[in-house]
Amino acid sequence: MKNLTDIEIIDSIKKGNPSDYALLIDRYKNKAFSLLVRMLKNEMEAEEILQDCFLKAYKSIDSFRYEAKFSTWFYRIVYNTALTKLSAKKRKIENEMSSIDEQINLSSDLDYRVTEKEDLSNFIQKMIEQLPANYASVITMFYLDDMSCEEISEVMNVTVANVKVMLHRSRNVLRDLFIKNNYQRELL
Amino acid sequence: MNKLSDEVLNKYIDGELDFSAMAEVNQIINSSIEDKIKLDALLSIHKELKDIKEVKVSSDFTSSVMRKLNRSVKFKKADKRFIAFISSIFIVIAVGILGYVIYLMIPQTQASDSINQNVNMYVNHFADMIVSFSNLVNSKNISIIGSVFSLGLLVSGYFFFESQRQSKRRMGKFN
Structure with missing residues (x-):
């Protein structure tokens, strides 16, 4: 199950298996977290933002068109969310x-x-x-x-x-x- | 190319230089200690950066996200069911009114064949139901029914608003 590609997991989620989303979370959580920590310079804030990012990504998974890699698409969500957070903090x-x-x-x-x-x-x-x-x-x-x-x-x-x-x-x-x-x- | 620029050094370690440029860089490095130190330092940084560690999230991160996700899906379904219920009530009322209007518009003619007779029979049954319904909704009862309906609408509106508020609170910042 863990050898499934990102695309196969996304297809499975779209077919009605939301629990498979946990595989994607496990696959990207630490890398995305590393990115957020280095952007926000705050681990607690980074973890909170990362949860939001995964929820946002799940919510808009139907709009994922397979044109880019899932990782690129997801990192774009993470990066933009972090930028929004940073600009909100007037940095x-x-x-x-x-x-x-x-x-x-x-x-x-x-x-x-x-x-x-x-x-x-x-x-x-x-x-x-x-x-x-x-x-x-x-x-x-x-x-x-x-x-x-x-x-x-x-x-x-x-x-x-x-x-x-x-x-x-x-x-x-x-x-x-x-x-x-x-x-x-x-x-x- | 007497002195190596930072750009050239970076391209060198990224392998973006062609063969002749590489050879030229190697030649300069062999003759300039300063450039060699810069390149060696850059290579060391490059090597160290390749080994940078991941920062790990808390151990219950995945389960926490999945819990939030399931909750949001559950609330979404409940909201959908509630909206469907309210909508169906309005649709039934609308169909009833429409049926009554059609009944008033259809001329009361005698049907010539059996199919028309059957159709007329069903229309008449339906019309009787509409008439019964309209009798129920006469001037006497209309205020009572209106009040009950308004009360029902207010109560359902309150619960709908409350469920929305609760789901937003539970989802935290999730929009």
Whole structure:
């Protein structure tokens, strides 16, 4: 049963087996939660939003037309719901989105937070959490969910070029912090 | 290409450079320690990012969502049944009124053949029922029936509103 594809599960739900939706929830809950936590920077809020997203997705499952992957379609719901939540919290996400075309200095915002030496993977985790929502989303979807830049652009409703810009800038910021904190010595 | 830009380095690790550009990058890296450090650092970040961990939801997450989902489906069904019940009452009343109007419009002619006689018989039965119904709804009883009907409407409206409110409350923020 667990080897069913997303499409087979959706077909089964549409045929009147709502309990099969649990399979989709189990399949995507942690990845979607990781995305939300990195966007909202709050686990409790993220879990609440994720529940809403799964309910929303179930409610509109009939409108799923098989044109995109279920994961892309679902992540779009998750991403947009998180953006709505963020804008409701007046975090000025619109400024973040428009800043793609501007020269930004992410490293100066993050630099001061690195105070002590720690494990490299912990350092990376912490730095991702510090990234602005859209940059953190790109990193999470690209690396954790193995999504292509095209799929991420569909989810975020931006161009593929913009996704690449955000991906490269995020990496560059992390690399600069990595060098500044002498982490490369650990690798030598 | 004397110094490697960040864009080129990123394209290098994503494998987006063609063969000649790759060779050129390799040549520069071999001759520039600064560029080598930048590339190595970027590769390390790339490698670490590939291993980033999932953040896990609480253990009862799936069951909690399924519970909410079942509740919403149940409420939806109950609402549908209630609406169907109210609608059927209105439809019966509307059909009754329509039937009575048709009865008044049909001329009372003698049927020439047996089929027409049968049809007329059924129409007459139906008309009798309508007449009985209209007798019931005469000026004497109309106010009583109207009051009962209004009361029924008010009570059902209250319960409908209450069930909607409860389902919204239970569903939390779910719209």
